[in-house]
Amino acid sequence: MRDALRTAAHQLATISETPRLDAELLMAHALGITRDALILSRLDDPTPPGFDDLLIRRLAHEPVAYITGTRDFWTISLHVAPGVLIPRPDSETLIEAAVARFARTPGPRSVLDLGTGSGALLLAALAEWPEATGIGIDASETALAIARDNAARLGMSDRARIVHGGWSGAGGPHDLILCNPPYIGTDEPLPREVVAWEPASALFAGADGLDDYRAIAAVLRPQLAPRGVACVEIGASQADDVGALFAAQGFTVSLARDLAGRARCLVLT
Template sequence: MADIRAALADAARRLAGVSDTARLDAELLMAHALGTTREELLLRRLGDDVPDGFATLVERRLAHEPVAYIVGERAFWTIRLMVGPGVLVPRADSETLIEAAVAHFADRPGPARVLDLGCGPGTLLLAALAEWPDASGLGIDSSTTALLYARANVDRLGLRDRVTLREGDWGEGLDERFDLILANPPYVGIRDTLGADVSEWEPGEALYAGTDGLDAYRAILPQIPHLMAEGGVAVLEIGSRQAEAVAAMAASAGLSPVLRHDLAGRPRAIVAT
């Protein structure tokens, strides 16, 4: 019987046709099948027998199902989030928003109140609350499925006394002001092409925003000045070709926008005060 080392090599070879991170995918799936961490797998388990169920996990990945859905969770910033079908998979690029928020509050008291517009499984909101233990927050999403995952993550992280979740349409109906406003809205144009991992699995309402991908910003940005506390900041994720258009919308709403790039040097967020 082949050991785990050989099975990983074979799985990575097969997955190379569907993933740019084939070896990592194989290792995460193997760790999940073993019920252990990737670190433990690589350090101590490579010579073990291949666990039952690993082959099935690989087949699911070959069908383009996201690894996060298969294993049921995804790491983001300093936390781990439960995810599954019906929610947007947290991505490392979105950590740029938390980095921008940390930079804004570096020389001033941290935010007392945080708002996450389109919170999904709680990605940005819960990462921010992990960063600022004295803060509390509100997460808004129009998806009941996303809110179910968000509530599960709130409980998993022990944040029930600091978080309120609400079904709604962006900031409509809110009469509170927030020190930090975060949003990763849909920003893909309906004619744009996405990889099968995304287009066939992740929820379209969290991805697409009209013909040009800007509809969500048209709804959100005029609301920001009425939701932002004095000295506060709003950080919105953007598509790499949308910086100029979104910055112009922010300025038209009376905000002062600054562009923030991700680690790959791509425009990733608008930071508005």
């Protein structure tokens, strides 16, 4: 497997920024073990027969998360599949901002995730605050099915209600609102593995990428408890434009940055 991983990483370098990691994740998936177990004890074993087929799929730009069916996010592991946006590490900035906001408090009791997708933000928050309950809302039936499955897999079905809906939410007000809406302009270039595989409805938001923010800003205030906080993901160049939309609705706006130092989350109170 050492040789196979080396060769695969060389091939994947033409399409991926993380070729060695991709190769290791595919190899571990072919073996039915974790990547840690692969690296610690299996590298001198024969290459499993299914690895080559997985590598061919990745070389065709299919995302690793769709091939393996899993994606780690914050402290949880999620099932993902075509039809739902793949959770990114950048989105963990929203959870980090919420943790900072609720430090030295019992934490939020009620969490709302607008545009829940796989359920990543909602379920990560419920894992962080075991006494909390929450609602995940999405307009996609595919996403709702995956989010409900993830809630069940994580033993949170009794705490997480996954329902069909839009930006106006369902019930409330809530102590914590999380939202990662579409924010890509329709003419913005994206990597092939994103635009060809992930749902356009979770990516694009009009010519300037702000259409969904305009809709959210108009309906968010009634959904937020008086001392609550909303954490909304933004594109790296959108802080001023999106912040102005929420400030116009009476929100106090602050900014949280991701690990690369890029503007990533608006913190709204």
